[in-house]
Amino acid sequence: DAKTTQPPSMDCAEGRAANLPCNHSTISGNEYVYWYRQIHSQGPQYIIHGLKNNETNEMASLIITEDRKSSTLILPHATLRDTAVYYCIVKVSSGSRLTFGEGTQLTVNP
Amino acid sequence: EAGVAQSPRYKIIEKRQSVAFWCNPISGHATLYWYQQILGQGPKLLIQFQNNGVVDDSQLPKDRFSAERLKGVDSTLKIQPAKLEDSAVYLCASSKGTYQPQHFGDGTRLSIL
Numbered sequence: 001d002a003k004t005t006q007p008p009s010m011d012c013a014e015g016r017a018a019n020l021p022c023n024h025s026t027i028s029g030n031e032y033v034y035w036y037r038q039i040h041s042q043g044p045q046y047i048i049h050g051l052k053n054n055e056t057n058e059m060a061s062l063i064i065t066e067d068r069k070s071s072t073l074i075l076p077h078a079t080l081r082d083t084a085v086y087y088c089i090v091k092v093s094s095g096s097r098l099t100f101g102e103g104t105q106l107t108v109n110p
Numbered sequence: 111e112a113g114v115a116q117s118p119r120y121k122i123i124e125k126r127q128s129v130a131f132w133c134n135p136i137s138g139h140a141t142l143y144w145y146q147q148i149l150g151q152g153p154k155l156l157i158q159f160q161n162n163g164v165v166d167d168s169q170l171p172k173d174r175f176s177a178e179r180l181k182g183v184d185s186t187l188k189i190q191p192a193k194l195e196d197s198a199v200y201l202c203a204s205s206k207g208t209y210q211p212q213h214f215g216d217g218t219r220l221s222i223l
């Protein structure tokens with residue numbers, strides 16, 4: 001699976017959009033981009049995934065660049081409960097292993 | 111739907127003792143995973159089951175760790191004997207299939223004295 005690079009930490013004001021970047025410059029054509037988050041003392045939570053088109057669900061939006069070498073997870077209206085470590089993972093569609101990096105610690109401030 | 115259930119939530123043992131963790135996946139999920147998460151790191155896959163069978167156990171320290179999934183539902187992960195470096199959170203996850211997103215339990219926090 002391709003390696004991902006994320007900033008170690010980010011801050012966001014409550015009510016504002018949180019934009020979390022991820023670089024995956026060695027991504028292959030059959031690899032998906034997955035986002036999970038982990039709130040303190042809880043297990044990781046699936047957020048969203050995509051191949052090449054932008055995706056949106058009730059939690060977030062995923063924007064993937066045309067060359068697929070980077071992506072951005074958008075939380076449109078961040079709340080204090082969105083404070084967590086966010087993991088960007090690239091995974092082959094036919095494989096199951098999730099390889100977690102160190103992620104981005106997002107802190108939402110009041 | 112009910113989430114992935116794990117027990118116990120916390121466990122403290124002395125080194126060289128044995129310990130077991132239990133996981134009940136989401137109903138209907140054929141694929142079950144055990145991850146180890148050491149403090150400050152992301153989770154690392156230990157073993158993956160598809161129904162009763164093991165799909166991937168390449169990162170399982172087989173000299174001391176074992177896991178089983180009887181009847182393709184519940185699973186147990188055992189450590190015997192425990193070492194200090196086994197102190198971690200043990201997470202169980204399940205998915206409908208290998209192509210589907212994984213859903214995690216809240217884990218068992220293991221401390222080795």
